[in-house]
Amino acid sequence: MKAKCLECEGEITIPDDVVEGEIVSCPDCGADFEVVEVSSGKVELKAAEMVGEDWGE
Numbered sequence: 695m696k697a698k699c700l701e702c703e704g705e706i707t708i709p710d711d712v713v714e715g716e717i718v719s720c721p722d723c724g725a726d727f728e729v730v731e732v733s734s735g736k737v738e739l740k741a742a743e744m745v746g747e748d749w750g751e
């Protein structure tokens with residue numbers, strides 16, 4: 695399925711088996727988005743927070 699980039703309105707291809715919380719990247723501008731909701735072939739995105747990556751510090 696497809697989603698629209700919140701930054702550049704480019705088209706982002708989302709895998710059909712995407713799950714909430716997954717991070718997708720826009721191929722056009724490189725922005726990262728988090729999938730917040732998946733429902734009947736549509737996905738809701740929000741800008742991904744790039745802080746707090748849990749790498750154990």
Ligand SMILES: [Zn+2]
Pocket residue numbers: 699700701702703704720721722723724725
């Ligand atoms: Zn974009």
